[in-house]
Amino acid sequence: MSLDGREGELKENRKFQLKDPWRVEIIQNHRLLLANPYRSTISFGGSREESVVQDISLDKLQKMKPILLIEMDYSLNKTYTGRVIKLKSLEPVLVMPVYLSMIVEDTDGDSQRCIIHNYQYNAETVDEIFGIGCKFSIINPHLRTGAADNKPFIKVTDPATVILHRTEGVRKMCRYCGIENAEKHCAKCKTANYCDRDCQTRDWKVYKHKHLCA
Ligand SMILES: [Zn+2]
Numbered sequence: 001m002s003l004d005g006r007e008g009e010l011k012e013n014r015k016f017q018l019k020d021p022w023r024v025e026i027i028q029n030h031r032l033l034l035a036n037p038y039r040s041t042i043s044f045g046g047s048r049e050e051s052v053v054q055d056i057s058l059d060k061l062q063k064m065k066p067i068l069l070i071e072m073d074y075s076l077n078k079t080y081t082g083r084v085i086k087l088k089s090l091e092p093v094l095v096m097p098v099y100l101s102m103i104v105e106d107t108d109g110d111s112q113r114c115i116i117h118n119y120q121y122n123a124e125t126v127d128e129i130f131g132i133g134c135k136f137s138i139i140n141p142h143l144r145t146g147a148a149d150n151k152p153f154i155k156v157t158d159p160a161t162v163i164l165h166r167t168e169g170v171r172k173m174c175r176y177c178g179i180e181n182a183e184k185h186c187a188k189c190k191t192a193n194y195c196d197r198d199c200q201t202r203d204w205k206v207y208k209h210k211h212l213c214a
């Protein structure tokens with residue numbers, strides 16, 4: 001197959017992926033929750049220091065076997081011991097009283113909800129660590145179903161299994177397609193970046209940007 005053909009195929013696949021019903025559902029729900037003023041009124045006890053990962057070197061991380069979301073079966077409520085999943089955050093962090101909630105995408109472009117418990121964070125800087133475009137890996141990832149909705153999410157209870165890749169973050173990530181250096185932005189909220197009008201329109205229609213646009 002020619003290079004052009006291959007690129008064309010990838011683009012088609014990506015378009016399909018971006019409209020995946022589960023991706024649309026979790027992003028829309030996340031944005032609805034973010035729009036709730038609950039977020040800004042929470043005060044979280046404990047240390048104001050961020051958690052620091054100490055035991056795992058990048059060298060050790062590179063020797064672990066990677067895993068993708070497609071290889072994990074949420075109905076098993078299983079921990080994939082000895083595996084590591086690399087993720088990119090797609091949305092602002094939803095700060096809940098006892099956990100951080102985010103929407104993530106794996107290196108294959110599949111998306112999922114991710115909940116991190118017991119992570120000591122600073123509310124002012126948490127989006128610089130886990131917000132839009134931030135990358136991190138989870139060692140021994142656990143995919144399970146939520147008690148409330150019986151739908152899948154990645155659950156992290158030990159913050160030491162979270163490895164941040166702070167230098168790899170995606171700058172000016174398009175809020176629809178995820179591409180880096182999206183120079184256009186929403187004229188109203190001025191916070192959402194887009195490649196072009198097409199991505200902006202799709203973000204509005206498909207993922208409901210209006211929940212975040214103020
Ligand atoms: Zn885009």
Ligand SMILES: [Zn+2]
Binds near residue numbers: 188189
């Ligand atoms: Zn906006």
